[in-house]
Amino acid sequence: MSVSPEEHIIYLDHAATTPMLPEARDAMICWMGRNVGNPSSLHSAGREARKAVADARDSVASLIGATSCKEVIFTSGGTESDNMAILGMIPYMKSNGKDTVLVSSVEHHAILNLRDTLEKSGIEMKYIPVNHECVVDLEVLREKLETNRVGLVSVMLANNEVGTIQDLSAISELAHKYGAFVHTDAVQAVGHMNVDVQTLNVDMLSLSGHKIGASDGVGALYVKLDLQKYLQPLINGGGQEFGMRAGTENVAAIVGLGVVANQIKRNINHNLLHYNSLRDAFLQALYELSALTQENACYANHLPNIVSLSIPGVMAESILLLMDADNVCLSAGSACSAGNLEPSHVLTAMGMTTEQAVGTIRVSFGLTNTKEEVVRAAELLVKNIERIQSMYNEGKKVDES
Numbered sequence: 001m002s003v004s005p006e007e008h009i010i011y012l013d014h015a016a017t018t019p020m021l022p023e024a025r026d027a028m029i030c031w032m033g034r035n036v037g038n039p040s041s042l043h044s045a046g047r048e049a050r051k052a053v054a055d056a057r058d059s060v061a062s063l064i065g066a067t068s069c070k071e072v073i074f075t076s077g078g079t080e081s082d083n084m085a086i087l088g089m090i091p092y093m094k095s096n097g098k099d100t101v102l103v104s105s106v107e108h109h110a111i112l113n114l115r116d117t118l119e120k121s122g123i124e125m126k127y128i129p130v131n132h133e134c135v136v137d138l139e140v141l142r143e144k145l146e147t148n149r150v151g152l153v154s155v156m157l158a159n160n161e162v163g164t165i166q167d168l169s170a171i172s173e174l175a176h177k178y179g180a181f182v183h184t185d186a187v188q189a190v191g192h193m194n195v196d197v198q199t200l201n202v203d204m205l206s207l208s209g210h211k212i213g214a215s216d217g218v219g220a221l222y223v224k225l226d227l228q229k230y231l232q233p234l235i236n237g238g239g240q241e242f243g244m245r246a247g248t249e250n251v252a253a254i255v256g257l258g259v260v261a262n263q264i265k266r267n268i269n270h271n272l273l274h275y276n277s278l279r280d281a282f283l284q285a286l287y288e289l290s291a292l293t294q295e296n297a298c299y300a301n302h303l304p305n306i307v308s309l310s311i312p313g314v315m316a317e318s319i320l321l322l323m324d325a326d327n328v329c330l331s332a333g334s335a336c337s338a339g340n341l342e343p344s345h346v347l348t349a350m351g352m353t354t355e356q357a358v359g360t361i362r363v364s365f366g367l368t369n370t371k372e373e374v375v376r377a378a379e380l381l382v383k384n385i386e387r388i389q390s391m392y393n394e395g396k397k398v399d400e401s
């Protein structure tokens with residue numbers, strides 16, 4: 001997003017990416033301006049870089065409740081963390097007679113698109129369905145676990161399109177009972193709900209820097225100490241990241257992520273109140289102005305910063321373009337599937353028809369949004385929906401005449 005001084009962009013696509021937290025940006029700039037050391041070097045500059053990475057690791061570990069900082073492996077982002085968690089388990093699974101990875105049908109493509117690679121290793125990806133609120137079916141999970149062939153269960157903590165939060169502690173309890181490890185993609189959850197690996201009882205957890213106010217190109221995979229001996233690295237080379245992810249560390253980005261982790265830990269309750277008040281203000285303005293929209297996943301436990309709306313008879317892309325012309329940034333489903341005219345796999349898994357799915361938009365709030373902005377966005381949304389609908393009606397009249 002680039003903003004010229006005279007135009008005010010209302011950015012409501014924070015689930016795609018979110019602006020850097022000023023404190024994180026300053027820490028990165030400061031690091032890049034002053035420091036040169038490689039964390040693997042023995043001299044003082046190297047020691048300083050090593051300490052900066054170690055401090056950031058402590059901050060991330062503390063944010064997610066890890067028992068040891070050694071459980072935090074820095075990566076290039078959510079996609080790499082997800083890939084590492086799934087593909088890294090192949091050797092363990094093969095040598096332990098497990099041939100199935102269970103995932104929910106609404107996972108991000110960073111998980112779902114690993115199916116072919118797993119298959120080449122003789123491991124099948126099987127899916128756990130969700131209900132109309134995007135909640136995973138625990139009975140199907142249990143049935144599939146009863147085969148005793150499942151080595152890993154991967155279910156996202158919160159969905160990136162509709163914001164539904166899954167009951168990970170129940171999922172973990174079941175999976176562990178049948179001897180399967182549990183990974184959760186918490187890329188959307190961290191910073192938007194309290195995330196504690198002990199409470200969730202997960203073995204691995206992915207997070208991404210650019211979704212929470214750190215920079216692009218940094219993320220982390222939490223790997224429980226007991227599991228580390230089984231997880232094979234994806235990237236081999238030097239012994240960085242406890243031998244689990246080779247390559248010279250992206251120190252500046254890691255420093256930024258550490259600052260963000262500290263800020264989230266300090267401010268989470270305040271931030272959640274802010275997201276809730278934005279969401280309430282947006283939905284109230286929307287419903288007062290129009291009965292045309294329908295919020296999805298509104299009954300289930302969901303993130304306060306994501307609102308998914310279905311607008312009958314309207315293509316989401318048309319809305320997005322008109323909103324964009326009014327300087328409001330929204331999304332139609334996840335950023336990664338934007339530009340793709342196929343209906344979202346998440347919305348179809350929730351039982352929506354193609355028509356409902358292609359008429360669904362995602363509004364996602366950030367810390368810098370104000371109530372005035374979200375109310376204005378609701379007004380513009382109603383104006384543009386009405387505009388499109390009257391255009392359709394005009395078109396119909398012409399067709400009929």
Ligand code: PLP
Pocket residue numbers: 015016076077078079080082108110156158159160185187188208209210219334335336
């Ligand atoms: N997982 C989820 C749930 C996401 O929303 C995203 C990004 O949209 C990713 C994984 C990928 O994260 P990254 O962009 O850091 O690779």
